[in-house]
Amino acid sequence: MKQINLYEANDFSERAMKKFLVHDSPYFRIINFNFRAGQEMPVHSHDLEGQLSLVVLEGEGDFLGKDGASFPGRRGDVVISEIAEPHGFRARTEVRLLVTIAPPL
């Protein structure tokens, strides 16, 4: 087993969301993104089979989708998206987001 504490492993940047690769294997990739209020993961997608989960560990923001769509997300929210479906996130407070991609890109 492998153990990582996200509060020790990753912090925040004033410039942009701060990315930390938690795990990568043939089965899934797990990435932690930390945002200051106002920082954003721009909407994107990949033309690949598979899904990802986005889990708000802390804070509040908005999930972003295609054509400018957005819907609020807060602590405890889990969003499932196809990898091929446009997805993003914009933070309203400090946010810790955990993303799991299966299979990895």
Add this chain to the structure above:
Amino acid sequence: MKQINLYEANDFSERAMKKFLVHDSPYFRIINFNFRAGQEMPVHSHDLEGQLSLVVLEGEGDFLGKDGASFPGRRGDVVISEIAEPHGFRARTEVRLLVTIAPPL
């Protein structure tokens, strides 16, 4: 996209850990387990390829492994285990745990 808030979707039981299936697809299965202090997910394993992540969303407890091994886990901890490797969890406080299994069993 599909959105679920774990704080709305799952609560606690006095009898045993309370399980909530968040998502199931050919890519991964996501399950939320809520524990009262003292409740336990007994050590288990499955003779299958793949890995799982265990994320402590809230609370404190101990991850359990083979031969009685245990190590502390708290909010923000991510543990990666092979599906075939014995794993479990025992709560010391109320705990919300999120488990992602890829590929699903």
